Amino acid sequence: MTSDLLLAGAGLANSLIALAVAEARPSARILLLDRAPGPSDLHTWSHHLTDLSADWLRRLAPARRATWPDQEVRFPDHARRLRAGYAALDGTGLARLLCDRGIEIRWNARITALDATGATLADGTRLGAACVVDGRGGRPSPHLVTGFQKFLGLELETPAPHGIARPCIMDATVSQQDGYRFIYLLPFSATRLLIEDTRYSDGPDLDEAALVAEVLRYADAKGWQGAREIRRERGILPIALAHDARAFWADHATGAVPVGLRAGLFHPVTGYSLPVAADVADVVADVAARAPALTTDTLRRAVQAHAIARADRDRFLRLLSRMMFRGCAPDQRRRLLSRFYRLPEGLIERFYAGRLTWPDRLRIVTGKPPIPIRTALACLPESPLLQEKS
Ligand SMILES: Cc1cc2nc3c(=O)[nH]c(=O)nc-3n(C[C@H](O)[C@H](O)[C@H](O)COP(=O)(O)OP(=O)(O)OC[C@H]3O[C@@H](n4cnc5c(N)ncnc54)[C@H](O)[C@@H]3O)c2cc1C
Secondary structure (H helix, E strand, O other), X not given: OOEEEEEEOOOHHHHHHHHHHHHHOOOOOEXXXXXXXXXXXXXXXXXXXXXXXXXXXXXXXXXXXXXEOOEEEEOXXXXXXXXXXXXXXXXXXXXXXXXXXXXXXXXXXXXXXXXXOEEEEOOOOEEEEEEEEEOOOXXXXXXXXXXXXXXXXXXXXOOOOOOOOOOEEEEOOOOOOOOEEEEEEEEEEOOEEEEEEEEEEOOOOOOHXXXXXXXXXXXXXXXXXXXXXXXXEEEEXXXXXXXXXXXXXXHOOOOOEEOHHHHOOOOOOOOOOHHHHHHHXXXXXXXXXXXXXXXXXXXXXXXHHHHHHHHHHOHHHHHHHHHHHOOXXXXXHHHHHHHHOOOOHHHHHHHXXXXXXXHHHHHHHOOOOOOOHHHHHHHOOOHHXXXXXX
16 A cells, blocks of 8 residues: 555545545545646636635635635626625645645646556556545536536736726626626736636537637726736536436445546536535545544445435525526526525525525525426426436
């Protein structure tokens, strides 16, 4: 054995697992393997401060690139400042944090075979471990039906202060194209701004050149001409419409334990995964702290039970995704979102954190129906979408 815990992929899910286990079981020898040449600044992982426990806020604080005290949304018929704080991590900060905690990450380590006892690298090296976790990112599954959240972001240095004081997580006053479209703004400094053109679309195609042009057009319209591009990020995230977690885990009864996007562990409506990854990392850390030995099979039982319970709890969120993608014409999706952002702030915070209460759920679906009742009823069952796919 070369390590106690081998984490395949040094992305978000596995980085959080490494941090939590390093605290829970300081003697554990943890090794992360990633095919990338080094940490990437292609990612900013944002989250609402209300998404995370006090332990996670403390643990991740050194990796934060920015923190803001509040945020806002804008729609054609209303705008609103939201009181929840917001923060963004980046790949470099997260990798540095792991390094500071003495956790080993091996870059340029492309895994060609992975099983419950270890990994084989492209150069033929075999690395064994008592416990092996697969966090190598998303992969299509017959047990998960998705729509897409696609985005292209440019981080710009503006020649003069841009005047954006707080994150605007949705500026949906823009023209609607390719589904629900909005602009996401993160002001990293008075002259540094991430502008992201985002669409909730039925298909995964992303025309990068067209989206870049849209971002620059938005910047021009706001008076930010002459801005210099510093960085760009793009993503095509799954939005869960239907998920059969029991069938997924039945297919993963052997081999390394899947986590992160690979295990369908993300927020069904936003496609974001930081809070979900933190919860999974807590489960792994709990096993590491309590079990006499951390093994692949012990961990599988715990992660599987957590993932299935979460998928059951997320049923309502997947219904919301179906109402948006299947119950609503693409150009009508904005109406649904506009209505949602008029709801009480506590509810909005619990929605993002994936902790909606039963009264919250009732509150979301009662009142003037955002889509016709008959259409809403047709969205209720999840199984037809899974059957369609198989
Ligand atoms: C540009 C972008 C921005 C995003 N922003 C946010 C955000 O703000 N907030 C949020 O919560 N979510 C965000 N997401 C969504 C989601 O949280 C991320 O996709 C998240 O990184 C998923 O975590 P993961 O660990 O499952 O996979 P990843 O973080 O993608 O990690 C997978 C890792 O596995 C490695 N790998 C893959 N194959 C191999 C192999 N064969 N051998 C070795 N290594 C391998 C990859 O190099 C990668 O580092 C964003 C996604 C993208 C693409």
